[in-house]
Amino acid sequence: MKVICFVGAKAGVGTTTTAVNVALRLQSAGERVCIVDAAPDGCPDVGFLLGCPSPLRLAEQLLSHRNQLVASQVPGYLFIPRVGISAVHLSRMEDWLELREMLSAFSVVVVDGLVANPDCVMMHASPDPLSLRAIKAALERLHDQLISPQRISFVMNLCESSDGGVKEVVQELCGDRPIHFIQSESAMMRQAALSGSPLALRSESHRIHQEWDRIASAIRELPEWRLDVAASAESLHQKLLTQFQDQKSDITDRSEALLHIRQLLAKISEEDRIGIDVEVLVSSVANDALGLGPLEPIMQDPTVTEIMINGSKQIYVERLGKLSQLATSIPEESISRIVERILAPLGRRVDESTPMVDARLADGSRVNIVIPPLALNGATITIRRFSPTSWSLEDLIRMGSVTLEMSAILRDAVNRRKNIIVSGGTGSGKTTLLNVLSSEISADERIITIEDAAELKLSQPHVVRLESRPANLEGRGAVTIRDLVKNALRMRPNRIIVGECRGAEALDMLQAMNTGHDGSLTTVHANSPRAALSRLETLVMFAGMDLPARAIREQLAGAVQMIVQIARRPNGQRVVTEIAELVGIDGDQLVLNTTGAAA
Template sequence: MSLLARLGRPNAENRQVMIFASYGSTEQVSEERSLQKLKLKIHRRIVESMTPEEQHALATAKHENTDQVDAIISRYFERVLANDPFAVPLGERAHIVAEIRDEMLGLGPIEPLLKDDSITEIMINGPQHIFVERLGKLQLTDVRFHDDAHLMHIIERILTPIGRRIDESSPLVDARLEDGSRVNVIIPPLALLGPCVTIRKFSKKPFSVENLIAFGTLDEKMAIFLRACVKARINILVSGGTGSGKTTSLNVLSSFIPNDERIVTIEDAAELRLQQDHVVTLESRPANLEGKGAITIRDLVRNALRMRPDRIIVGEVRGGEALDMLQAMNTGHDGSLTTAHANSPRDALSRLETMVLMSGLDLPVRAIREQVSSAIDLVVQQSRIRDGSRKITYITEVQHMEGNTITTQDIFRYQQTGLDEDGKAVGHFDCTGLQPTFLEKFRQNGIELPEGFFESQHFAQEVRF
């Protein structure tokens, strides 16, 4: 068992033990610092002495073809060692060359973490403490930055290509990497222990519904039902907490949209990867240095209505744009999809009410609830289970108003029965036996579910639409 596993969840006391374990003995720390000085010396020599040909080679280098860059770095490595002999093991030389290459072409110390497909999230809590999420579990890594200045240099490298800025007057920012990974940065004075960076990695290959079934996020019967709902133009809200997999599920649901429809996607940071031919991708924009020029999600939702969309997909509603989204769903844009942060389907509807009030319009609560109940047909509730897995815990129909209350009914739900000896969640997906009231939409769109679909607990028949 690893030291991290034995120590359990880090607290203020045992974190020091883990940091010491990652650094090793005093001799190891001294050797590491000497190697660090050597790397900095090689890096400076390259920057100061590069020929025009070498500059061109570095400027045009790609991550997948770095042999020429490695050769340039190796030449300068030998020149530095010739003037300043330092005993570097042969195996360590290749490692140092790779680290210098990552500094020059990539994002420095975290470049190997970005390339590791088993890592889904990278959390940088200051220059010395970098955690990752791997297979749903948080782990402390031995990756470190030299100091705050080194970390800020990498942050600037992330933000500069997309025209974002960060400084004391604007100390937090959302951005994305070239591959689409989502980045949040917050720096002092708001972050007291140094710059903090959170990277939600973007999978190279979008997950399919078959992947989600294999992961245990849902079962085949739920997948068939959700595919039918998307094709029947049911308005769907995907609800869940942070890191519960809402965007992944939204991506999968979007894949069910027919290829001949015009889709407009609206996001703060573009993450959705739709494979259809007719997709328009819109992204919000923050204010410039003068505090002007911001384009909000709400602005984009309003503009999307003038773009003749068949479907509108909003990556996440979190403010007044909820009212515009509901009005779009209520005025002929059936089959729209969005996500929101909430812990249950009922909470999701309450959150929508709150967000509509943020629009600035003084609407009665009953009028808002009528808008919600008539616009949203289905809530797909996603949760992150204690073992790190993601599950669709409820598929809930939003029905109608009874008095001042929105009525709902669960169509499917996940029942957890316990944990196995490895700490993995044990449970099963249940069909409640209740039929949604919007089945008429299925028939209008030529979609037929097998007879008894909502009755059988065990369903293995393959259905194609």
């Protein structure tokens, strides 16, 4: 299969018109042809010139059927009966390599635009001064994309028979590259466009047909560049990454790293002459050198709140509360590099002796890693990302997460220094709500936050942030949440905020709430306010104090004043479903009074 890219030195030089009509002439000559509309502006010009009554099929649609369609069925899937040719719209350049594989049943793929690793680039220009001037810059762009000069041909469009000296000027600019001259047939082309019938399909023979046939013949005679694009790109990627790390391992600024990688690439390209997408290559090397490799584009997506890697073949993301699988995979070597980059700065490790680990990224995102033999599908990485934006109660009202009445109750509770428990399931938004409630605390108070992985982002000036620490490689040096809660009592706090109570620290937290540290906040995993109290009761028992149930409930009744229940609905929206006040104890039962509930 040959891939022929039709590109213009500038806009308005007839690139798309030539691409469509040459493709039709190739089809008439017996080639199996597909037209790919990859124009950067995304305008449906190809479909218009083909006279299609509806938009072309998108590459995403084709790729979504990759498991149902064999290569021989693709031409029929993309076929346009009215003009007798197949066509597809490539709206995302990152889909090109997969699309190229699916188009393997065609003998020629004509691309209106530039994609990676073409067999030939047909550079279009016209004889006007601005267009001729743009040729040099266009050639430089192709050089930056590592397109070998041997793969470039020129098409001079819209020529007039009276354009004396144009050929000499063009040949001086283009050197010894092949040049095709097409004389202007503007009136005829306009008529064809208005009629919705491509000129190349008309039976009458015009001079312009002969020019298109000459270009089609040149394409048919071109040799294919038989390169394993993926293997070549990976080889070049590794070479650049190794050189960068050997020479500039101290660079941390991304723009500086990109500049240096381009300089290395300029040297390597003379040897390898591989026509791959330079921007993708340079960016991927920088991602590996400075970030989390192939995960970086996902990490930069502000709509992604969670990333789940289930071995090398499955990657899921959560967007706006909804899970979706990405149509991509990550090589096992890349997953190993990601794990190493996450853990190395923290001095932690994951191996057969310790196959599970929790960590935190520099941006505060929480990470859990499980490797074989525990993870049967391969290394499993879960990254929970947190928005850099600090939300307020007004934001939650606007998003429909709380009602106006609920927000007034919550603000009043924080201002009156009530001890508050935020209860909810995994991923329900407990930490986000805890952040919002904490933002209502007065700026003149000393606040101490205690977390397993620091996620809280408070804006007050007097905040002390504490984070627990696991044991080192020798099994020593662990500092637990309980240790930090005990220590915080000696740090003269006005308020203590514990990211989550999940163990024996629940007893120390209740004791702090009962001994003058009112206005404290924490979260707990539970599905209702009543269940939250039962869970806290169970967690207190983990402290090993052998307290009777009645004593624990009296501690709860004296310490906790409010429980805020939050949940994630089936549509992904997080909402506060209930606000309950703990008003006391009646016999052995804790008494709850609901003061706010979702509609």
